Amino acid sequence: MVATADQVFVTAGAGHAVDLIARVLLEPGDTVAMEEPGYPVVAELLCSHGLRVTGVPVDDEGIVVDALPAQAKLIYVTPSHQFPLGMVLSRRRRYALLDWAGTNGAAVIEDDYDSEFRHTARPLEPLQRLDRDGRVLYVGTFAKTLSAGLRLGFVIAPATLLPALRAIRQVTDWSPPTTTQTALVEFITGGYLDRHLRRARAVYAERRRLMWEALAESLPARYRRLPAVAGLHLTVRADRAPDSGYDTDAALRRRGLRCSLLETTYQFSQPSAGYLLGFAGLATPLVQPAVQVFTTVLAETASRCGSA
Ligand SMILES: Cc1ncc(COP(=O)(O)O)c(C=O)c1O
Known part of the structure; x- marks a missing residue:
């Protein structure tokens, strides 16, 4: 990951990260695309914002970029390990997705929910690293590595979105409890994670x-x-x-x-x-x-x- 500390927003898990992003980037009636089949929690969350959520088919290479609806303002994907079918978004699809987002003025959420547990092949470069255009928001969670009950995750956002994300936090949740965050920092810096x-x-x-x-x-x-x-x-x-x-x-x-x-x-x-x-x-x-x-x-x- 290439990021500065101010690009990282700590959230109450991946779902909360998607919620913050939707608040900042979208208005009711906007179109969002996600993989079909996909993570139902995110589909319901996006619908609850009054968004038009559309499903885009996946094949052996992950989301079929040619099938994205032209009006999509946000695309939610799980590139490292498609949820629930398990394929990896291929390298050429990664580039195609980023090109598509650039051409159509869309943002991309890269939900990297469980790639800490990689069992076989070497990982491909995350979309966040390939992104030259400030289109990708990378979402991570500690739900799989530590515990879903911990309710801690994060989003790494492009520089252009930082002021809007900071502003929305001020009026919604501020941040997850800082005591839990401090304990997690000690856990990580002590080498325990x-x-x-x-x-x-x-x-x-x-x-x-x-x-x-x-x-x-x-x-x-x-x-x-x-x-x-x-x-x-x-x-x-x-x-x-x-x-x-x-x-x-x-x-x-x-x-x-x-x-x-x-x-x-x-x-x-x-x-x-x-x-x-x-x-x-x-x-x-x-x-x-x-x-x-x-x-x-x-x-x-x-x-x-x-x-x-
Ligand atoms: C695709 C996907 N993203 C994220 C998560 C974790 O979400 P959260 O961090 O909100 O618990 C899960 C949990 O099963 C998941 O399947």
Whole structure:
């Protein structure tokens, strides 16, 4: 990241950062584009500002830049690890997106919510570094690295937006509690965050490997594991729309599992069925048994729905 201290605004997480940006840059009725499927919390947040939120398809290279609506004033993307499907925004799409934003006078939110946990390839340069035009607002969070309950994140803003961001803070929240921020600063400068990340990366990489392999063994044929280079969940997607009539989610809960449904991440188009499977919160010895229960429930659902 290339930034001076005054470009960094501490927020109560990534969602709060998006909220501040929307207040500064947009007016009710403006168009915002986001990935489809995408992060539903941000879609709802932007709608609550009276914005026209449109979904833009993603393919293997991330958001399809050619499909952006010309009137979009803001584009929200997750380039390091697309939420929820997991692909990385390719290098040429990164440049295409920045070109598009420059030509159309739009800003870009780069939500880098979980790339501290990168399991395989080297990261591509963030949009924020490639941006020569002051278009990109980089959003980070401590929700995945430390705790979602900590409610701390940040936005790195281009110099031109600093006065407006400062002004909006004065009339909204000032900042998250400075006592928590001070404790976090000591945690970071004391080297504890780095140490924690080193340990956590090794633990999560192992849980991820176990989950990936266990899924390969028992996932019913109608589901596919989606590759992901980073993050704390794996996504499995079905080759068709969600079933109606039999509640797999309730059956999973009865067996003690809670998985996010992929369909909830589709806001603008026909959803695919599937699940987001978090592995960070499962003790390592429980990963394989949990996958067993999960895939057994999926297989039972398929037989009840007559679609093995
Ligand atoms: C795409 C995405 N962005 C950001 C976050 C974290 O948001 P916050 O920092 O507001 O808790 C999440 C959490 O799941 C997420 O999935």
